[in-house]
Amino acid sequence: MNILTNKAVEVINLGAEDYQRVWDYQETVFKKTVDRKIENRKLEKAELQTLTDNYLILCEHPHVYTLGKSGSMENLLLDEHGLEKHFAKFYRINRGGDITYHGPGQLVAYPIIDLENFFTDIHKYLRYLEEAVILTLREYGLNTGRIDGLTGVWVDFEEGAQNPRKICAMGVKTSRWVTMHGLALNVNTDLSYFGHIVPCGIDDKQVTSLNKELGHNVDMAEIQQKLIHHIAEVFQMDIL
Numbered sequence: 001m002n003i004l005t006n007k008a009v010e011v012i013n014l015g016a017e018d019y020q021r022v023w024d025y026q027e028t029v030f031k032k033t034v035d036r037k038i039e040n041r042k043l044e045k046a047e048l049q050t051l052t053d054n055y056l057i058l059c060e061h062p063h064v065y066t067l068g069k070s071g072s073m074e075n076l077l078l079d080e081h082g083l084e085k086h087f088a089k090f091y092r093i094n095r096g097g098d099i100t101y102h103g104p105g106q107l108v109a110y111p112i113i114d115l116e117n118f119f120t121d122i123h124k125y126l127r128y129l130e131e132a133v134i135l136t137l138r139e140y141g142l143n144t145g146r147i148d149g150l151t152g153v154w155v156d157f158e159e160g161a162q163n164p165r166k167i168c169a170m171g172v173k174t175s176r177w178v179t180m181h182g183l184a185l186n187v188n189t190d191l192s193y194f195g196h197i198v199p200c201g202i203d204d205k206q207v208t209s210l211n212k213e214l215g216h217n218v219d220m221a222e223i224q225q226k227l228i229h230h231i232a233e234v235f236q237m238d239i240l
Contacts, residue, residue, distance in 0.1 A: 008238040011228055014059040018067070019102065020093060021060055022110070029055055029112050030180045037114065037176050038133040052114040053179075056231065058224055059110075061102040063088035065197060068171050069217075071098035075198035076176075077157045088198065095181035097151070097171035099197050105188030105209075107203070107223060115177040118235055122174060126151055129183055131232040133168045139226055142213055144168075155208055165208035167200065185227070186210065188217045 014022060033052050040049040065076060065088060076090065076099055083090055088103075102108060115125060130146055133153045134191045137144045144167060145157040153168035168185045186209035211217045234237050 002095055004051050006054065006114075007117060007236065008213055008240050009054040009111075009113065009232065009235075010240045012055060012057045013224070014057060015061070016060045016104070019061045019064040019089065022057070022061070023091070023093065024049075026057065026098065026112060026180050028078065028109055029057075030175075030178060033112065033114055033178045034176050037116075037178065052117065054113040054117060055111070055180075055235070056228065057110040057112065058228075059108050060106060060220070061108060063101075063103045063193060065090045065099060065101055066093045066095075067091070067095035067099045068093060068095045070096060072154050075099040076196075077198070078196045082196065086193070088193070093181070095171040095173045097169075100169045100184060100199060101193050101197060102184055103189060103193055105186075105190065105211075105220070107185040107187050107220065107227065108182070109227060109231070110180060110182040111187070112178065112180050113235075115174070115179060121128050122172075125179065126170060126172065128234045129170060129231070130168075132227065132234045133185060135230040135234070136223065136226045137167070137210065140209065140210060140214060140218065140223075142167075150239065155213060165206045167208050167210065167213070169199070185223075187220060187223055 037051050043049050066071050130153050134144050144153050144155055146158050147154050151170050152166050155165045155167055168183055170183045172179055172181050188211045189209045199207050
């Protein structure tokens with residue numbers, strides 16, 4: 001049976017929004033896409049199928065720590081009182097990866113896309129997200145890249161570098177080739193909040209942000225548009 005494909009992506013900017021609300025919204029959109037795919041599989045004729053949609057959700061969160069399915073609670077260094085003291089929340093969630101932090105000044109992107117519209121390879125998907133971030137940061141004169149065996153985007157990533165620093169973390173979930181969760185790019189982020197966790201379970205490397213590397217704040221609306229452009233470029237998407 002031939003599968004219809006849709007290369008368009010709808011960008012949804014939620015602004016500053018509570019983590020739980022955005023997670024619930026992701027789950028709703030994700031389920032709608034998966035359910036449509038299930039219905040399409042029941043149809044014998046391709047012309048009766050309905051195209052699946054692709055979404056790119058952008059937002060910032062208030063202070064929150066999230067722990068992925070493979071993560072350890074030992075990597076959260078705050079108890080309940082400590083979380084309250086720092087005005088932070090904590091959630092166990094259904095993405096891959098360990099613990100990470102989200103907060104003001106961090107650009108979060110949640111692509112909810114049907115990979116069958118593009119390619120069916122999770123590792124390639126992660127590398128494409130990394131590439132979009134690398135291209136975005138290059139526009140600010142910052143040279144970033146990958147470290148073998150570690151998902152995400154790094155400053156001083158070259159082999160033998162003395163101080164590799166993670167600037168973008170990633171964690172995703174997929175079902176029937178539909179994605180959710182995504183990436184968190186530190187732009188004007190208060191990095192002190194990373195001091196209360198072992199970021200991504202990695203205790204021998206630091207985190208950084210774009211404003212720390214450049215020495216000045218970056219306009220969030222501007223970098224959002226650059227990231228949208230490069231995600232669309234790398235995946236060969238059409239922006240709606």
